[in-house]
Amino acid sequence: MNRLFGNRTAIAFLVLPGVAIMVFALIVPIGFSFYFSLTDWAGFGAFNPVGAANYKEILTADPVFWRSLVNALILMAVTIFIQNPVAFALAALLAHISQKASQIFRSIFFVPAVLSVVVITKLWVNIFNPTYGILNKLLRLAGLKSLAVSWLSNPHTALGSVIWIIIWQGFGWALLFYYTGLMTVPKEIEEAAVVDGASWPQTYTRIILPYMFPVISSVIVIDVISSLKQMEMIYLSTDGGPGQLTQFIAVYLYQKAFVASQYGYGNALSILFVVVAVGITVLVQRLFRSEGEIQ
Amino acid sequence: MKRIAALLVATLCLATGIYAQAKVTLKMGDNLPDRTSTWGAVVEQINTEFKAANPGTEIVTESYPDQPYQQKIKIYATAKQLPDVFKYWSFTSLLKPLVDGKFVVPLNMADFKKYGYIPGALESNVYGGKLYGIPVSADMWVVYYNKKLFADAGVTKLPTTIDELKALAPAFTAKGIIPMVTDGKDAWPLSITFDQLAWRISGDQTLPQKALDRKIKFTDPVFVQAAKELQDLTTKAGLFQDDLMVSDYGASRNLFGQGKAAMYLMGSWELGLGSDANFSDEFRANVDAFKFPILKNGKGKTDDLFAWYGGNYVVSASSKSKDLGVKYLQFYAQRFPTLAWASQACFPAQKVEPRSSDTPVAKSLLKIAADAKAxxxxxxxxxxxxxxKDDNQNAIRELCSGLITPEDFCQKLDASAEKASKQK
Known part of the structure; x- marks a missing residue:
């Protein structure tokens, strides 16, 4: 076996299938995408090279691209600073109640995560519907008629409503990760802290949170990636509207490539999308790595 | 030995016969997902008859709602996987890119002239002097209404002006009825309404084309006024459904068909509302149509009719069964007007005779067409x-969501027209 791993040809031979898959599934499509991003191709017919014109237009004259990016950052912030703490607190609560009750609550909270995106989106689109939706009916019954608005088409509530749907579906995953993480914290550490006179906030902030750091960082990285690549939920609910207020990059590049027949432009958007996504992910991971080293 | 030889010959003949009748599958695509009623049922009937007339032919149809279907066709064109025969639209924004890319085959005009097309209908599919598609319907922009809901709300007179139309909103709202619905999510109905309003204001239907040709500007007062009227109708008049900008075609159509809305702003291809088995008998008996209202101080007349030939059928240039595809189009051209008019599914782009059994909505639409002066x-x-087209729709979405002013809308439209004029 040692001889096999000492043989460079054998190593190359063993690594080749994995590398080939990576090249054909990742590098080649990105390469093609980059090539078409330098053209004015409509998706069919002849095309002309346009150099970096598409990139220049996106970065200097396309407010929708920046709006999409800002929306992704807002979603990211809401996920990290609201969804995660709530999920963590609830997971901590579930970790301290009876196993049977915990199991029931975990199942309930995880239901949205196992439902299809189409089902969830249609469910919430119907709940938010101003004509027959249950939300406005309840608000009117409660005497809050002024709050009964058209949630998904009102410029003031559309983004919030869409983010709510996304958060609602993703909550179960965050809860599950945190609950599983909390279950791995050795009881002896907690007991030792209590013996040493630590209060429960001290136990959580000084002992459990640092112990959970790898789990928290993994959940946040997943949240960052998920915020950037939002597509189906937006496409099925608002399609980026009203105007472009709820637009996200993945939906926008699809619209440009296949609705507006600006395939070259859409590919330029996708390349920038890759750059932004990789950039932010690397940044977040570095942040956590240096934080982890300090810890 | 002779017997064996005869048996062999007979087997060979039989095998050859079977081979001769080998199945040919014609892949088709259209935007008619409902195959059990109105237009979709007519196409199914034509397909059944075509298969009977051409033994060995199988037809596999892929159907999606309007906008997803358009996107699907563009994706198929990019992937070079277009269906053999497919429904599309004759517009410059849609068909011309396929013609320029040689994705559809030219047809022989003489083969189709004999099918009684209304003058100008076939010509709407001509690019570079060649016919590329056969038109299917004559399209008019009208307002459908539910006579029972009008009576329930105490409305006895049909609105003839935009002011009268807006004045109806409180009467319906008080009864819990949505005054008017349309497809706001896809934006094109609002774009058509913008053009219609510009015509009602100016009395000149050529202005949008002139603005695209850069002879005038979209920032001219007539367009700004049309944008103001449209924004007022969609954001201030309380006329349309609250979620207009996220209501798609199916959602808005269902609100009207299920008796939740009194009026439906849509094209004459929805003639089938009067015979659609998916809706109640009461609705079908009460659906009717009237002309798009005029503006009180506008130069446009009631009988200036916003009408065009939109939908068509084309044959893919990459099809292995091009001849069969063209044969299908001829069969379609022959059978569609009869079947579509018999079931009152839509207004064919071919001549049809009025009948006493026509639905009230069909009679009204025929009258609207007959009254047209322009x-x-x-x-x-x-x-x-x-x-x-994309810029136009995005700007309309922003205008009708109240996110931009009519002046900003016209600026956006003009900038896009300027860019487009340089690309042509």
Whole structure:
């Protein structure tokens, strides 16, 4: 076996299938995408090279691209600073109640995560519907008629409503990760802290949170990636509207490539999308790595 | 030995016969997912008859709602996987890119002239002097209404002006009825309405084309006023459904068909509302149509009819069964007007005879067509490049969501038209 791993040809031979898959599934499509991003191709017919014109237009004259990016950052912030703490607190609560009750609550909270995106989106689109939706009916019954608005088409509530749907579906995953993480914290550490006179906030902030750091960082990285690549939920609910207020990059590049027949432009958007996504992910991971080293 | 030889010959003949009748599958695509009623049922009937007339032919149809279907066709074109025969639209923004890319085959005009097309219908599918598609319907922009809901709300007179139309809103709202619905999510109905309003104001239907040709500007007062009227109708008049901008075609149509809305702003291809088995008998008996209202101080007349020939059928240039595809189009051209009019599914782009058994909505639409003193042709969003169409729809969405002023809207439209004129 040692001889096999000492043989460079054998190593190359063993690594080749994995590398080939990576090249054909990742590098080649990105390469093609980059090539078409330098053209004015409509998706069919002849095309002309346009150099970096598409990139220049996106970065200097396309407010929708920046709006999409800002929306992704807002979603990211809401996920990290609201969804995660709530999920963590609830997971901590579930970790301290009876196993049977915990199991029931975990199942309930995880239901949205196992439902299809189409089902969830249609469910919430119907709940938010101003004509027959249950939300406005309840608000009117409660005497809050002024709050009964058209949630998904009102410029003031559309983004919030869409983010709510996304958060609602993703909550179960965050809860599950945190609950599983909390279950791995050795009881002896907690007991030792209590013996040493630590209060429960001290136990959580000084002992459990640092112990959970790898789990928290993994959940946040997943949240960052998920915020950037939002597509189906937006496409099925608002399609980026009203105007472009709820637009996200993945939906926008699809619209440009296949609705507006600006395939070259859409590919330029996708390349920038890759750059932004990789950039932010690397940044977040570095942040956590240096934080982890300090810890 | 002779017997064996005869048996062999007979087997060979039989095998050859079977081979001769080998199945040919014609892949088709259209935007008619409902195959059990109105237009979709007519196409199914034509397919059944075509298969019977051409033994060995199988037809596999892929159907999606309007906008997803358009996107699907563009994706198929990119992947070089277009269906053999497919429904599309004759517009410059849609068909011309396929013609320029040689994705559809030219047809022989003489083969189709004999099928009684209304003058100008076939010509709407001509690019570079060649016919590329056969038109299917004559399209008019009208207002459908539910007579029972009008009576329930105490409305006895049909609105003839925009002011009268807006004045109806409180009467319906007080009864819990949505005054009017349309497809706001896809934006094109609002773009057509913008053109219609500009015509009602100016009395000149050629202005959008002139603006696209850069002879005038979209920032001219007539367009700004039309944008103001449209924004007022969609954001201030309380006329449309609250979620207009996220209501798609199916959602808005269902609100009207299920008796939740009194009026439906849509094209004459919805003639089938009067015979659609998916809706109640009461609705079908009460659905009717009236002309798009005029503006009180506008130069446009009631009988200036916004009408065009939109939908068509084309044959893919990469099809292995091109001849069979063209044969299908001929069969379609022959059978569609009879079947479509018999089931009152839509207004064919071919001559049809009025009958006493026609539904009330069909009779009204025939009268609207007969009364027309002038027609518009295609809406401006479909007269230019695909990018102009996208810009037009996005700007309309922003205008009708109250996110931009009418002046900003016109600036955006003009900038896009300027860009498109340089791309042509």
């Amino acid at each position: 027609t518009s042709g295609t809406a401006c969003l479909d007269l230019s490049t695909p990018q102009f």
